Amino acid sequence: MPDTQSSLKIVSVEGFATSFPVRQGVTLGIGRAVKRDALIVKVITEGGLVGWGESHHGRCPGAIAQLINTTLRQLVTGMEAHDVVGVWARIYARQLASHGMGTACALAMSGIDQALWDIRGKAVGWPLYKLLGGSRRPVPAYAGGISLGFQPPAALVDEVAALRAQGYRAVKLRFGDSVARDVERLEAIRRAFGAELKIMVDANTGYRLDDVRRVMPALVAMDVAWLEEPFPPQDYRDYRHAAALGGVPLAAGENHYTRFEFNRLIREESVQVLQPDLSKTGGITEGLRIAAMASGEKLAIHPHTSASGLNMAASIHLLSAIENPGYFEADVARENLFRDQLTTRPDRLDADGNVMPGEAPGLGIEVDEDFLRAHPVIEGPAYV
Known part of the structure; x- marks a missing residue:
């Protein structure tokens, strides 16, 4: 069992891109759906708490997952999971605000942020x-x-x-x-x-x-x-x-x-x-x-x-x-x-x-x- 009183230091961040084919695709103004994509984010703390979040795939799930699993992972590993404002500000300053991937970064950081809030709730035993x-x-x-x-x-x-x-x-x-x-x-x-x-x-x-x-x-x-x-x-x-x-x-x-x-x-x-x-x-x-x-x-x-x-x-x-x-x-x-x-x-x-x-x-x-x-x-x- 994870120790909720132990360190909330982030030790692992991972994005999982996943898809499945659609058999009876709905036709919308953007075309007929042939598959569905998702991008799930898992964050683990030093104390063993696991948080889950979802980043939108941006119709390019592999690319968004790669951004999470490289640049953003390196930016936030070692930070405290409770510090959602600090994590957001660090990603913004180092990636989103200048010379970054713009929208792709906003998608990627959304799932990380959700996972951190999931951890915060689990740490104190409260629903979000x-x-x-x-x-x-x-x-x-x-x-x-x-x-x-x-x-x-x-x-x-x-x-x-x-x-x-x-x-x-x-x-x-x-x-x-x-x-x-x-x-x-x-x-x-x-x-x-x-x-x-x-x-x-x-x-x-x-x-x-x-x-x-x-x-x-x-x-x-x-x-x-x-x-x-x-x-x-x-x-x-x-x-x-x-x-x-x-x-x-x-x-x-x-x-x-x-x-x-x-x-x-x-x-x-x-x-x-x-x-x-x-x-x-x-x-x-x-x-x-x-x-x-x-x-x-x-x-x-x-x-x-x-x-x-x-x-x-x-x-x-x-x-x-x-x-x-x-x-x-x-x-x-x-x-x-x-x-x-x-x-x-x-x-x-x-x-x-x-x-x-x-x-x-x-x-x-x-x-x-x-x-x-x-x-x-x-x-x-x-x-x-």
């Missing part, structure tokens, strides 16, 4: 939400993840019906096909389930400004909660013009990294729904900073979900601790071995469509290391 100053409270969930793609309307209605039967009271539909087909699917879902179902839509950066101009009246008429990522994250001008069209709030953030990019996103006031991913934006430490910035403008945080139970648990714990929580994005993909086999699941839904943070120390998630060995990374694009 309690360590963050929160309480065990219900968190509303919507059905998202890699699901609800470009099916014919009737098939999409059947899929949403199954999700409603599970208890979901909100769903996210995929846009970015064509405006006409996107609206056809949206109208079919609204007709089938009425006003009680909350609907969000996500264009996966597949729209142009004219598409938003054309689709906005239908979004208003169908009472859509938000239009997510109509454009790539760097297209600030298009976001500004699209926001001026009014009617439905714009959502973004899963492809914005660190508080510095969110500072601009908040300041420009084009995006009203903020969606940092704790496996992308710099981890839990940076997620707390972003949430605090957003609370100053009365903006809620709706985290984007990555692949495994580690990211999901981190998001649920964060939402249970901040004062401006939004929705938890549940991954309802038909095929997700990272959710169903690699890790235990933290996202069990109650009868009211909510999830709850776990009570086990840290993130409270177990990882099957045999799965990692049995599912090595598959090189190549995840979408075609």
Whole structure:
């Protein structure tokens, strides 16, 4: 048994890139899914405590794992696991701020940061939400993840019906096909389930400004909660013009990294729904900073979900601790071995469509290391 009172000095950092092929790939605005990737991070302390985290793969899991297993490992080994601010600052100064790999570094350091928070919770015997100053409270969930793609309307209605039967009271539909087909699917879902179902839509950066101009009246008429990522994250001008069209709030953030990019996103006031991913934006430490910035403008945080139970648990714990929580994005993909086999699941839904943070120390998630060995990374694009 590890001695939780012994040194929390970091002695090992390792990133594991893993993949599995998808048999029935969902088609989204970014293409048809042919595989799923994940990147799991393991940190061990001198006292024997083990922390787990998840870095987003950035569609290049081997490269992100290599960054963790070389440069970042050398930077943080020997530091104290409790010093999440110090570890973050060291990686920022030595790698992210200048002459580094930019976004790739933000992805890589996110998993390390999660693992350190997992260790902190295990060291004191507290679940993460309690360590963050929160309480065990219900968190509303919507059905998202890699699901609800470009099916014919009737098939999409059947899929949403199954999700409603599970208890979901909100769903996210995929846009970015064509405006006409996107609206056809949206109208079919609204007709089938009425006003009680909350609907969000996500264009996966597949729209142009004219598409938003054309689709906005239908979004208003169908009472859509938000239009997510109509454009790539760097297209600030298009976001500004699209926001001026009014009617439905714009959502973004899963492809914005660190508080510095969110500072601009908040300041420009084009995006009203903020969606940092704790496996992308710099981890839990940076997620707390972003949430605090957003609370100053009365903006809620709706985290984007990555692949495994580690990211999901981190998001649920964060939402249970901040004062401006939004929705938890549940991954309802038909095929997700990272959710169903690699890790235990933290996202069990109650009868009211909510999830709850776990009570086990840290993130409270177990990882099957045999799965990692049995599912090595598959090189190549995840979408075609």
